Amino acid sequence: MPTDKLGIDKLVSGILASNKRAVAKAITILENDLPGAAVLLDQVFTKTGNAQLIGVTGPPGAGKSTLIEKITNHWLQEGKKIGIIAVDPSSPFTGGAILGDRIRMKTISSKKNVFIRSMATRGALGGLSPHIREAMQILDAAGMDKIIVETVGVGQSEIDIVKVADTVILVTVPEAGDDIQVIKSGIMEIGDVFVVNKADRPGANKMEILLKSMIHSNNENLTDKNVVKTVASESQGIDELIEVLDNHYHEFQVTGKLLKRKKALLELMLFDIIKNHFANKTLVKIKESDQFKNLLNKLAKREIEPYSALTELAEENQILAAILEGK
Amino acid sequence: MPTDKLGIDKLVSGILASNKRAVAKAITILENDLPGAAVLLDQVFTKTGNAQLIGVTGPPGAGKSTLIEKITNHWLQEGKKIGIIAVDPSSPFTGGAILGDRIRMKTISSKKNVFIRSMATRGALGGLSPHIREAMQILDAAGMDKIIVETVGVGQSEIDIVKVADTVILVTVPEAGDDIQVIKSGIMEIGDVFVVNKADRPGANKMEILLKSMIHSNNENLTDKNVVKTVASESQGIDELIEVLDNHYHEFQVTGKLLKRKKALLELMLFDIIKNHFANKTLVKIKESDQFKNLLNKLAKREIEPYSALTELAEENQILAAILEGK
Numbered sequence: 001m002p003t004d005k006l007g008i009d010k011l012v013s014g015i016l017a018s019n020k021r022a023v024a025k026a027i028t029i030l031e032n033d034l035p036g037a038a039v040l041l042d043q044v045f046t047k048t049g050n051a052q053l054i055g056v057t058g059p060p061g062a063g064k065s066t067l068i069e070k071i072t073n074h075w076l077q078e079g080k081k082i083g084i085i086a087v088d089p090s091s092p093f094t095g096g097a098i099l100g101d102r103i104r105m106k107t108i109s110s111k112k113n114v115f116i117r118s119m120a121t122r123g124a125l126g127g128l129s130p131h132i133r134e135a136m137q138i139l140d141a142a143g144m145d146k147i148i149v150e151t152v153g154v155g156q157s158e159i160d161i162v163k164v165a166d167t168v169i170l171v172t173v174p175e176a177g178d179d180i181q182v183i184k185s186g187i188m189e190i191g192d193v194f195v196v197n198k199a200d201r202p203g204a205n206k207m208e209i210l211l212k213s214m215i216h217s218n219n220e221n222l223t224d225k226n227v228v229k230t231v232a233s234e235s236q237g238i239d240e241l242i243e244v245l246d247n248h249y250h251e252f253q254v255t256g257k258l259l260k261r262k263k264a265l266l267e268l269m270l271f272d273i274i275k276n277h278f279a280n281k282t283l284v285k286i287k288e289s290d291q292f293k294n295l296l297n298k299l300a301k302r303e304i305e306p307y308s309a310l311t312e313l314a315e316e317n318q319i320l321a322a323i324l325e326g327k
Numbered sequence: 328m329p330t331d332k333l334g335i336d337k338l339v340s341g342i343l344a345s346n347k348r349a350v351a352k353a354i355t356i357l358e359n360d361l362p363g364a365a366v367l368l369d370q371v372f373t374k375t376g377n378a379q380l381i382g383v384t385g386p387p388g389a390g391k392s393t394l395i396e397k398i399t400n401h402w403l404q405e406g407k408k409i410g411i412i413a414v415d416p417s418s419p420f421t422g423g424a425i426l427g428d429r430i431r432m433k434t435i436s437s438k439k440n441v442f443i444r445s446m447a448t449r450g451a452l453g454g455l456s457p458h459i460r461e462a463m464q465i466l467d468a469a470g471m472d473k474i475i476v477e478t479v480g481v482g483q484s485e486i487d488i489v490k491v492a493d494t495v496i497l498v499t500v501p502e503a504g505d506d507i508q509v510i511k512s513g514i515m516e517i518g519d520v521f522v523v524n525k526a527d528r529p530g531a532n533k534m535e536i537l538l539k540s541m542i543h544s545n546n547e548n549l550t551d552k553n554v555v556k557t558v559a560s561e562s563q564g565i566d567e568l569i570e571v572l573d574n575h576y577h578e579f580q581v582t583g584k585l586l587k588r589k590k591a592l593l594e595l596m597l598f599d600i601i602k603n604h605f606a607n608k609t610l611v612k613i614k615e616s617d618q619f620k621n622l623l624n625k626l627a628k629r630e631i632e633p634y635s636a637l638t639e640l641a642e643e644n645q646i647l648a649a650i651l652e653g654k
Contacts, residue, residue, distance in 0.1 A: 042632040049629055259627060266626045270633060270640075271610060274650065278605060281653040283598060299593045300586060302376055305369040306597060319654060322646050323601065326608040 006036035012043045018081065018143045023115055030134040031119065038273075041134060044141035049262065051083070051140040052249055055165030056150045057190065062171040063197040064150050065105050067232040067241075072108050074242055075146055081113045083139030083147040085132060087161075088120055115139060130272040133164050133265070162190055163268055166261055167248055169241075171195045172211075174203035192226065193244055199229035199237065282319055291316055333363035339370045342469045345408065350442055350469050357461040358446065365600075368461060371468035376589070378410070378467040379576055382492030383477045384517065389498040390524040391477050392432050394559040394568075399435050401569055402473055408440045410466030410474040412459060414488075415447055442466060457599040460491050460592070489517055491592055493585060494575055496568075498522045499538075501530035519553065520571055526556035526564065609646055618643055 004010070011029075014022025026044075030037050056064050065086075072082045086105065109116040119132055132149065139147045151161045162168050170191035194215075196207045211227045228244055230237030252258040286292055295309040304312075314321040331337070338356075341349025353371075357364050383391050392413075399409045413432065436443040446459055459476065466474045478488045489495050497518035521542075523534045538554045555571055557564030579585040613619055622636040631639075641648040 038634065042634050045632045046629045049627075263623050263627050266623055266633075267614070270626075270636060271614075273633065273637060274610070274613075274647065275606075277650050277653065279602075282650055283601070285654075286601075287594070287598075296590050296593055299597075300376075300590050302373045305372045306593075306600065307365065307369050309597060310600060319646055319649050320601065323604050323609055326604065327612075327646060 006039075008036045008039050008043065011036075011040065012141075015044060015138055015142045016047060020115055023138055023142050024117070026138045027117055027119075027131075027135045030138070031131045037134075041137060044137060048137050048140040051136075051144050051147045053136060053140075053164060053166045054146060054148045054245070055161035055168040056148060056171060057152070057161050057168065058171035058195075058197075059173075059176065060152055062173050062176075063232050064152075064171050067169075067171060067195065067197060067230065067238075068148055068150055069105060069108050070232050070235055070238045071242065071245075072114060072148070074238055076108075076111060076113055079113075080145040081143055082115070083136075083142070083144035084108075084114065084116045085135055085139075085147070085149045086116065086118045087132060087149060087151040088118055115142070115144065130269075130276070133269060133272075136164065164265055166252065166258060167192045167245060169193045169195055169245070171197050172207065173198045174201045174207045176207070192222070192248055193241070194227045195237075195241060196227070196229045197232050200231045200234070204229055286313065286317060286320065289316075333366075335363045335366050335370065338363075338367065339468075342371060342465060343374060345470050347442055350465055351444070353465045354444055354446075354458075354462045357465070358458045364461075368464060371464060375464050375467040378463075378471050378474045380463060380467075380491065380493045381473060381475045381572070382488035382495040383475060383498060384479070384488050384495065385498035385522075386500075386503065387479055389500050389503075390559050391479075391498050394496075394498060394522065394524060394557065394565075395475055395477055396432060396435050397559050397562055397565045398569065398572075399441060399475070401565055403435075403438060403440055406440075407472040408470055409442070410463075410469070410471035411435075411441065411443045412462055412466075412474070412476045413443065413445045414459060414476060414478040415445055442469070442471065457596075457603070460596060460599075463491065490595055493579065493588055494519045494572060496520045496522055496572070498524050499534065500525045501528045501534045503534070519549070519575055520568070521554045522564075522568060523554070523556045524559050527558045527561070531556055613640065613644060613647065616643075 011022055011026055015026055026040060028034070029040060056068055058064055068084060072084065075082055084105070105116060108114050117135060119135060120129060136147050136149065149161060149165060168191050170193070172195070174196060194211045196204055196211065198204075199208075208227055208229055212224045215222045215224065215226065226244060226248065228237055228241045230241060232238070249258075252261075291313065295304070295312060298304045299306065299309055310320075310324060314324050338349055338353055342353055353367060355361070356367060383395055385391055395411060399411065402409055411432070432443060435441050444462060446462060447456060463474050463476065476488060476492060495518050497520070499522070501523060521538045523531055523538065525531075526535075535554055535556055539551045542549045542551065542553065553571060553575065555564055555568045557568060559565070576585075579588075618640065622631070622639060625631045626633065626636055637647075637651060641651050
């Protein structure tokens with residue numbers, strides 16, 4: 001970039017100075033694929049890698065937002081800077097309920113060392129939107145010590161949170177025991193730390209025992225200590241949870257597991273760039289060609305088979321030919 | 328294919344003869360990407376395109392399964408063959424509830440002209456699994472007159488149902504009014520036919536009026552007639568719903584909108600094949616290269632930027648170079 005017509009240099013300076021408006025503007029640029037997005041990410045990259053990335057997931061109504069609010073307040077008192085990304089499932093049915101959560105979290109959003117942003121779940125290629133990872137990078141470069149991503153665990157894409165977090169907190173409630181037993185192996189793969197929230201309700205101890213027994217039989221990386229009971233609305237169990245989080249992060253650093261996760265995240269990042277180029281350029285060119293339109297007509301009339309159509313397309317397109325040959 | 332070592336020819340004969348076991352086996356081959364999957368799809372392709380593809384979506388508890396059971400029984404009496412695909416969201420939290428629905432629908436699964444199959448939501452590339460579309464093709468080739476795909480509308484991937492159906496039925500309940508008003512434009516894009524089920528509950532008329540008013544202001548393709556009240560458990564409103572479905576399908580055929588949807592579906596099919604090759608061959612080769620592993624190490628140490636890493640990769644890989652150049 002010889003000159004900086006888009007003002008990216010200035011924006012990067014703002015981000016590195018933890019300026020809230022600069023951070024917000026940067027995330028908007030990334031979220032909407034505005035000009036300068038790629039340069040922006042490249043420029044902040046070497047300033048990232050310092051924050052602890054924490055995913056919080058669980059069913060609707062488990063009290064995730066309240067729990068995040070309490071953890072955040074705890075860390076604020078320690079002088080930490082906290083970034084929070086609230087991932088809204090792009091669903092027409094649960095929209096209403098989730099809006100309520102967001103409003104509730106606004107009680108901490110006005111604080112100086114907290115940055116909160118709501119983002120939509122899904123990218124053009126499905127799964128957790130790459131923009132969520134990108135926003136985490138901006139928050140990381142902006143000097144956030146902790147970056148919390150909250151997702152509602154109601155679909156596979158939301159559960160992809162494991163791929164972008166150093167530590168995943170799975171929040172559940174005493175009543176969820178039956179559901180969890182049905183699909184226990186899945187749950188155990190997702191979480192590093194398990195919270196039984198609303199633990200003043202009946203069944204909390206039973207749920208705690210269930211989770212611990214599942215840990216014993218399913219995940220050799222975890223111990224009983226990774227299960228915590230909280231009553232987030234009353235601030236009960238928060239100190240204990242913080243300690244578990246700190247211990248988990250420390251152990252991850254010492255054993256090299258953290259580096260492994262960080263590399264997986266970087267791999268995902270590179271592949272998303274490649275996949276985006278492929279979908280938005282290569283495939284769009286194919287789609288807009290007359291040959292493709294003719295082949296679609298033939299397919300609609302069942303005059304040819306799909307693979308014959310692809311073979312014909314590949315004759316005119318070297319990239320496609322190479323891909324279909326498995327190169 | 329010179330010989331038929333995998334028995335695909337025999338399987339195709341079975342499918343074309345509406346043999347339930349052949350259909351089940353074919354879907355299993357597709358679902359697990361077993362050898363012969365591509366040949367199988369190509370061989371049945373010219374026998375497809377005859378079934379009406381119906382998507383049924385809506386929030387959990389709206390009574391979708393019961394409604395599908397009643398519609399199915401109606402069509403069975405007309406001598407139709409019905410294929411049903413129940414899409415299970417791949418979620419660890421809602422697993423339990425959905426299992427119950429599936430068991431309920433088994434009351435019709437034993438009937439001769441009904442084929443029911445449960446499938447998982449999600450493909451390797453996110454969104455609605457391509458295997459669901461593939462299974463629809465098998466059912467189509469097997470002579471099903473109607474193919475119903477039921478998804479739970481709790482995530483974007485589930486809502487992708489619009490991309491594979493000729494007609495989408497959105498099932499809701501009287502109480503859902505508030506949620507729907509918040510996100511009305513999304514809802515209107517999804518549905519062709521709107522059902523207020525459990526219409527013996529308070530608020531049914533209000534919900535009906537709300538949906539009709541939203542239709543007027545949001546979607547010029549629809550009219551009041553596309554909103555139907557039912558009490559599926561009592562078989563009320565089913566005849567009316569069937570009439571609306573028939574009318575919608577007929578109008579779609581006459582106006583050419585159906586052909587447009589069918590072509591969009593075929594486009595999706597071709598692009599999925601290409602994307603799968605790309606993800607499973609081209610990208611895997613890059614991932615396994617020593618160069619890539621070295622670059623990941625450098626990225627983890629923040630010694631280079633992501634785009635520099637991609638540029639280095641592209642020097643050794645012509646396909647990647649072409650893609651990054653936007654070819």
